[in-house]
Amino acid sequence: MSITMYVPRDSAALALGADEVASAITLEAQQRGLTVNLVRNGSRGMFWLEPLVEVVTDAGRVAYGPVTPEDVAGLFEARFQAGSEHPLRHGLTDEIAYLRDQERLTFARMGVTDPLSLADFEALEGFAGLRRALALSAQEVVQQVLDSGLRGRGGAAFPAGIKWRTVAAAQASQKYVVCNADEGDSGTYSDRMTMEGDPFVLIEGMTIAAIATGATQGYVYIRSEYPYAIATMREAIDLATAAGFLGKRILGSEHSFHLEVRKAAGAYVCGEETAMLESIEGKRGVVRAKPPIPALKGLFGQPTVINNVITFASVPIILARGGAFYKNYGVGRSHGTLPIQLTGNVKYGGLIEKAFGITLRQLMYDYGGGSASGRPIKAVQVGGPLGSYVPEAHWDVPLDYEAYAAVGATVGHGGIVVHDDTADLSKLARYAMEFCAIESCGKCTPCRIGSTRGVEVIDRLTSGTNQPQQVKLLRDLCDTMLHGSLCALGGMTPNPVISALNYYPEDFGLALPVAKAA
């Protein structure tokens, strides 16, 4: 009887010893005279269980985790290769509540398939969207994306279809499709998981964008901190090209699309789309003033579609099942699903893809099981380093772009960082300013200088020097940064600072409550 097992190759699994576990399984199987077909899959996104080993049985895939190399001999002894009982056994993977209750559309194949197997990909709806797009006119493809209500998942939430329509209508001899994979926000990794765990879906989404807009060249701009994602994407592009899904005359059609990976170099600001374009052009990642918008004058001055990884990765299922199918998920004007990343000080951190509308409380307690430390949760930062700290009063607000904006928070890229009651929000506010100072591209004054002044003002405030004046100065400075910065780095750094000041004044040595809201 042949035995098939899965051990993830996602870097979060590797960081917890997945390679060592895979080697131990191979070795132990050899010693026992067993033949194990070991597949290196993506991660299911339940990181407290990594490395998660799955064994294929007649009933389905059975999960064991977290497995260490030392556990392997005992697992074989207990006959886990037949799906038998063991303290690390969690039953059928698909039946684990954390996974079962999700709505995985973009992440449908995540952890299920071998990321670099075209056969696995196609067996689970892969390239169905591309084939459909090739059968439609460019306008019809754009219409499907418009109908789906898909908004940019990188943080700005701009309707993807409108952007695509603008590029499609632009007249130019050369157009580009650029994927922003410079996922620098702390508390986010859904782009990384996609590139490492289901890279063909990104290729498919970008190719559909090329067909819709008439672009023939594409770039995936990936941060240098993601070496595994870079390697996997490059390999996937080679495989897709060799199989005719990329390159000249895709699947025999008149469409051509060439795709290339560009490695970033550790500048957070290059996650801003115009700074990213400068970087791909080989320059310093300095933000461009808009207009002109990149859809009209983007990469090398040509019309350019720019979306992030999750946006492109959401497109194939929209084409395969129709815009209306996708639009049915979600609430208000936030349609579809969001791969949420539950991170930081939380017991069960992981990737949770759900339709918009879920609340922070549900995420942190029903999914997350409370804090990892066992202490009370004090603050949650949603939407990365430029997102606000959300106090408990807002933990029941549905996750929805408009509902969040109404309470001064941002959904951003769907990253949630949980802090327990040992967190000092004045330190986190200071860190936000410090980070902005380190990462500012230097083009506009409010960001370049304001961030450094911000650190100084917070230091004076927390040291108790003339506090009312410092509070006024800090609010005034944040107002200048918010309204005067060229891009979101300077413009949104005030979010964590002001929310920390408003909701946790005691951490700054101020009396409760603060006199004036922002």
Next chain:
Amino acid sequence: MATETIHHTVEVLVAAKKEMQGGLLPLLHDIQDAVGYIPYESVGLIAQELNLSRAEVHGVITFYHHFRSEPVARTVVQVCRAEACQSMGSEHLWAHACSAADSHLTVEPVYCLGLCSSSPAMALNDKVHARVDRKKFDRLVAIARSAA
């Protein structure tokens, strides 16, 4: 690496990327991957061959945190100091790492490795590690040092 070998390596790499559109960053990555850093002496050659000013090349090298102008120790550890790792005590790990730094161990901050549900995280040479406490740090660094 001897100065002449470095010069030759850079020449070969520059020639390979000369015609690439927007090729400066890919070239700098190639040089750093081969040499370990971007030698100051190579700036003139890069500028000349890519038809850029020395200031433009220098500007790009110094703008990006990833590019180094100086050689580093054989073992490089990057400790994540971003929010998710902070929430799990990475500042203690950072202080511990800094106290371990010496001429054979370079310690640098990094702002997110994308392992935020398994914090604190760090990269040690080419590998990533998650749920790192001081004990795990010491064990991993000792192994890396003995292998260097």
